[in-house]
Amino acid sequence: MKRSAILEMPQFFERYINKVDDVEINDALVNHRNCPIEPDILEALAERRYAEGKWTVKDILQHVIDTERIMTYRALRFARRDETRLPGYEEKLYGAEAKAEKRTISDLLEEWNVLRQSSILMFRNFDDEMLMRGGSSNDIYITVLALGFVIVGHPIHHWGVIKEKYYPLLG
Numbered sequence: 001m002k003r004s005a006i007l008e009m010p011q012f013f014e015r016y017i018n019k020v021d022d023v024e025i026n027d028a029l030v031n032h033r034n035c036p037i038e039p040d041i042l043e044a045l046a047e048r049r050y051a052e053g054k055w056t057v058k059d060i061l062q063h064v065i066d067t068e069r070i071m072t073y074r075a076l077r078f079a080r081r082d083e084t085r086l087p088g089y090e091e092k093l094y095g096a097e098a099k100a101e102k103r104t105i106s107d108l109l110e111e112w113n114v115l116r117q118s119s120i121l122m123f124r125n126f127d128d129e130m131l132m133r134g135g136s137s138n139d140i141y142i143t144v145l146a147l148g149f150v151i152v153g154h155p156i157h158h159w160g161v162i163k164e165k166y167y168p169l170l171g
Contacts (some may be wrong), residue, residue: 010073010146037124057162059095067154078133086138
């Protein structure tokens, strides 16, 4: 199903969903499975911050990984008709506890690539009925289809932040 099949656009997630073209969700996941930023650039920026209190590029990569894991978990639960209201998650707490500074860019990219492949395989097996199922997380109703587009659009958002805010640090 395409992005345009999302009947109820969750306001908070709209900014991520709308970063993705109106294509089939499985195509979107495959088309955006790789980080578009060269590893050597990520490595050069790995520990840099563009302002006090902002995340490093390693922190951003870890955040992208954590968020994809959480969104795929939500999608799986909703696809399987689990109607339990799910809590939100505190991204700043996750970021502080992840210890991304102890990881390498290569390790982070490897984990993200494996995770994305897992997401592709999971969504490939959701039929249209499953994609239209939904549930509440953090008191926001969202469908499995919309979660799929969040999974694709959230990293696109962060790759843009890296290019806009961190590239100037390369001097």
